Amino acid sequence: MSTPGNICRPDPTDGLETVRRAIADACARAQRDIASVTLVAASKTVPADTIEQTVLAGHRVYGENRVQEGKAKWPALRERFPEVELHLIGPLQSNKAREAVALFDVIHSVDRPGLCEALAKQCEKQGRRPKLFVQVNTGAEPQKAGILPDAADDLLTTCRETYDLDVVGLMCIPPAGEPPEAHFAQLAKIAARNGLDGLSMGMSTDYATAIEFGATHVRVGSAIFGARAYPTP
Numbered sequence: 001m002s003t004p005g006n007i008c009r010p011d012p013t014d015g016l017e018t019v020r021r022a023i024a025d026a027c028a029r030a031q032r033d034i035a036s037v038t039l040v041a042a043s044k045t046v047p048a049d050t051i052e053q054t055v056l057a058g059h060r061v062y063g064e065n066r067v068q069e070g071k072a073k074w075p076a077l078r079e080r081f082p083e084v085e086l087h088l089i090g091p092l093q094s095n096k097a098r099e100a101v102a103l104f105d106v107i108h109s110v111d112r113p114g115l116c117e118a119l120a121k122q123c124e125k126q127g128r129r130p131k132l133f134v135q136v137n138t139g140a141e142p143q144k145a146g147i148l149p150d151a152a153d154d155l156l157t158t159c160r161e162t163y164d165l166d167v168v169g170l171m172c173i174p175p176a177g178e179p180p181e182a183h184f185a186q187l188a189k190i191a192a193r194n195g196l197d198g199l200s201m202g203m204s205t206d207y208a209t210a211i212e213f214g215a216t217h218v219r220v221g222s223a224i225f226g227a228r229a230y231p232t233p
């Protein structure tokens with residue numbers, strides 16, 4: 001029987017080392033500077049003591065996909081490791097904007113004007129200015145978060161001109177079971193025509209491909225920490 005307690009977790013520092021090497025190889029193949037790619041270790045469902053092993057191994061950048069889980073795990077870790085940078089990679093409800101702005105340094109899931117407004121209000125109130133990525137639903141999947149590709153330019157204008165938010169790039173999650181290349185290329189194209197450098201794309205199965213297509217942030221979970229004990233949306 002499989003329960004979360006007896007799932008076999010590999011040593012996360014081995015996983016981290018493997019992923020770092022694969023990123024270096026992908027950068028070499030793409031003739032890119034390794035410093036141009038940030039590894040966001042997706043630590044959702046991973047317990048704090050496992051995360052700590054990777055912090056001690058020198059990894060600084062982490063991504064959570066839920067505000068509540070981030071609040072439960074990270075304040076204590078950050079007190080001990082203030083150099084950590086925390087990213088929100090999952091969907092964000094406007095009523096959690098306050099907590100998200102307080103906790104996260106970077107938010108990858110901005111996808112609608114109402115959320116921009118809520119974030120802008122909190123940035124002003126809290127005197128914080130997290131870096132933001134606009135999530136694009138490149139596969140136009142009805143169940144998935146993200147602005148549709150055709151509406152991305154307008155949303156970016158709203159973020160920047162109406163709300164003066166610090167938008168640094170675009171994020172996508174290609175449809176499961178589809179080759180990701182066309183999605184990565186489309187995201188890069190929308191970013192280029194909007195003058196954005198940041199591309200948050202690539203997960204455990206396709207981060208090397210994403211790097212070939214210009215990813216600046218790869219979000220990698222299971223390749224570092226092992227299979228998750230339970231699925232997440």
Ligand SMILES: *Cc1c(COP(=O)(O)O)cnc(C)c1O
Pocket residue numbers: 042044065089090173203204205219220221222223232233
């Ligand atoms: C969980 C998650 C990832 C990492 O997924 P893996 O397949 O485990 O690498 C990346 N991005 C988002 C938005 C996620 O929720």
